[in-house]
Amino acid sequence: MFNATRACELLVGLGAVKVLEVVEPLVGRLEITVESIVDAPVCPNCGERAWVKDRPVVELVDLTCFGRPVTLRWRKHRFCCPRRWCRQGSWTHEDPRIAAPRLSVTDRAGRWATRQVGRNGRAVSDVAAELGADWHAINDAVIAYGTALLDADQTRVGAVAALGVDEVLFARLGRWRTQAWSTSITDVTSGQLLDVIEGRSSAGLCAWLAAMPVTWRDAIAWAVLDLSGPWRLAFDTMLPDAGQVADPFHLIKLANQRLDEVRRRVQQDTLGHRGRKDDPLYRSRRLLTRADERLDDKGREKLLGLLDAGDPRGEVRTAWHAKETVRGIYDIDDPTVAAEFIDRLGHDLQDESCPPEVRQLGRTITKWRHQIAAWHRARVSNGPTEAINNLIKRVKRVAFGFRRFAHYRVRALLYAGRPNWALLATVTPR
Numbered sequence: 001m002f003n004a005t006r007a008c009e010l011l012v013g014l015g016a017v018k019v020l021e022v023v024e025p026l027v028g029r030l031e032i033t034v035e036s037i038v039d040a041p042v043c044p045n046c047g048e049r050a051w052v053k054d055r056p057v058v059e060l061v062d063l064t065c066f067g068r069p070v071t072l073r074w075r076k077h078r079f080c081c082p083r084r085w086c087r088q089g090s091w092t093h094e095d096p097r098i099a100a101p102r103l104s105v106t107d108r109a110g111r112w113a114t115r116q117v118g119r120n121g122r123a124v125s126d127v128a129a130e131l132g133a134d135w136h137a138i139n140d141a142v143i144a145y146g147t148a149l150l151d152a153d154q155t156r157v158g159a160v161a162a163l164g165v166d167e168v169l170f171a172r173l174g175r176w177r178t179q180a181w182s183t184s185i186t187d188v189t190s191g192q193l194l195d196v197i198e199g200r201s202s203a204g205l206c207a208w209l210a211a212m213p214v215t216w217r218d219a220i221a222w223a224v225l226d227l228s229g230p231w232r233l234a235f236d237t238m239l240p241d242a243g244q245v246a247d248p249f250h251l252i253k254l255a256n257q258r259l260d261e262v263r264r265r266v267q268q269d270t271l272g273h274r275g276r277k278d279d280p281l282y283r284s285r286r287l288l289t290r291a292d293e294r295l296d297d298k299g300r301e302k303l304l305g306l307l308d309a310g311d312p313r314g315e316v317r318t319a320w321h322a323k324e325t326v327r328g329i330y331d332i333d334d335p336t337v338a339a340e341f342i343d344r345l346g347h348d349l350q351d352e353s354c355p356p357e358v359r360q361l362g363r364t365i366t367k368w369r370h371q372i373a374a375w376h377r378a379r380v381s382n383g384p385t386e387a388i389n390n391l392i393k394r395v396k397r398v399a400f401g402f403r404r405f406a407h408y409r410v411r412a413l414l415y416a417g418r419p420n421w422a423l424l425a426t427v428t429p430r
């Protein structure tokens with residue numbers, strides 16, 4: 001015989017609950033009222049039989065049912081101890097299989113939403129719309145379950161042979177849109193995001209490294225950094241035995257920036273105004289920063305013609321050659337030859353005949369010559385970090401920017417940090 005009550009309980013699938021009511025308050029939306037089966041409750045203080053004081057109803061966002069958003073109305077039990085001498089106040093029956101305390105989604109909906117947002121990179125608003133839920137309900141659940149997963153995943157940060165750090169803008173805050181920075185820490189060999197810390201100071205990175213086991217720090221052979229002092233100081237302090245490697249991408253970017261500065265200054269000096277679309281130097285700007293091997297004969301001819309017209313003292317041409325020579329560092333195979341080349345390049349670019357911006361580049365190269373030359377032995381770069389930063393950018397774009405660093409960190413690590421998602425089923429949100 002068909003048992004309607006049993007069929008309903010099976011569909012709702014929450015185990016030891018009674019289904020009291022299923023209604024459709026709006027077309028395409030279900031409301032299911034349940035209560036826990038609680039027998040013979042006892043007072044946790046005196047161990048005697050407790051009384052039911054109250055039956056508050058909590059509304060929870062649940063998974064959709066046959067394509068319809070569901071509100072689970074959980075008729076809870078609030079108990080009290082009837083004995084006057086007992087100090088126990090009232091308490092509410094909880095069941096973590098239905099929902100974690102304080103969250104306004106069911107346990108199963110919370111885990112599902114965490115996977116959708118954290119692993120699949122969906123927007124919170126998108127998942128909330130699918131579940132017919134409020135944005136905050138879903139975001140709170142993703143942060144709670146996601147944090148629990150990251151805390152539980154003890155093997156996520158394994159042994160690292162080459163560590164990379166990079167700064168990432170995570171938000172613009174307040175009335176003045178102040179830039180808020182974060183530091184991403186990466187295993188550049190495997191391309192895994194290890195952690196994200198607030199700010200971009202040496203002290204923050206030092207504190208993070210200090211919190212890691214000594215054996216873990218000792219195993220790091222190479223530390224990859226852009227040309228910034230704070231990271232160098234942190235590595236000098238906390239990873240004194242690791243070889244420091246200047247990231248090729250950043251050095252080339254710096255050479256291009258200096259070239260750009262020379263072009264804009266010469267533009268101003270010769271024509272007295274900022275670049276306009278018919279000015280030769282302005283028209284050369286993309287050809288200048290393009291890699292030389294990506295210029296065809298026609299492109300090169302055009303570039304040289306534009307420089308003849310707009311660069312009377314050859315300053316832009318010098319900066320262009322400097323940039324291409326810096327790129328040439330990475331064509332050299334032999335580490336000893338490369339180290340000599342870098343030394344000489346740093347020296348040559350500081351020659352008095354060079355534009356001041358190029359001399360500045362020469363000073364930077366001389367200051368970082370060991371780190372730049374180390375690349376030829378280490379052959380590691382922040383390339384994987386850049387790939388991770390692109391994943392983080394995707395997270396930021398999907399989220400339309402973050403306000404709170406803690407949320408940004410959890411979302412970035414869930415998406416780009418490769419946690420063990422199998423653990424999600426086992427964790428308990430705090």
Ligand SMILES: [Zn+2]
Nearest residue numbers: 043046081086
């Ligand atoms: Zn009691």
